[in-house]
Amino acid sequence: MAHEYERLLPAFPEFCACDVCRDDVIVYTLNRLPPRYVTQRRGAVLAHLRVQRDQEVADVSVALMQAFMRVQDAPRPGVEHRLPAGSGG
Numbered sequence: 814m815a816h817e818y819e820r821l822l823p824a825f826p827e828f829c830a831c832d833v834c835r836d837d838v839i840v841y842t843l844n845r846l847p848p849r850y851v852t853q854r855r856g857a858v859l860a861h862l863r864v865q866r867d868q869e870v871a872d873v874s875v876a877l878m879q880a881f882m883r884v885q886d887a888p889r890p891g892v893e894h895r896l897p898a899g900s901g902g
């Protein structure tokens with residue numbers, strides 16, 4: 814999942830890639846996917862996806878892209894959007 818996020822990130826140059834927005838994208842994506850895609854680690858915000866088949870990769874990519882667009886259009890208010898250090902472009 815995290816690497817799917819990073820793979821699609823360059824496709825959204827205007828996306829705020831701070832930790833808050835990243836988490837929002839991932840949570841939004843996970844909420845849209847069937848539970849079988851998701852294995853949650855105890856207490857972790859990030860979850861790992863088991864993606865085996867091409868169709869599943871496509872499902873995750875579509876959900877991720879929708880999440881990118883949604884968070885880009887409406888970043889979470891009331892939080893500090895700080896880009897992580899070392900994220901040069």
Ligand SMILES: [Zn+2]
Nearest residue numbers: 829831834894
């Ligand atoms: Zn942000």
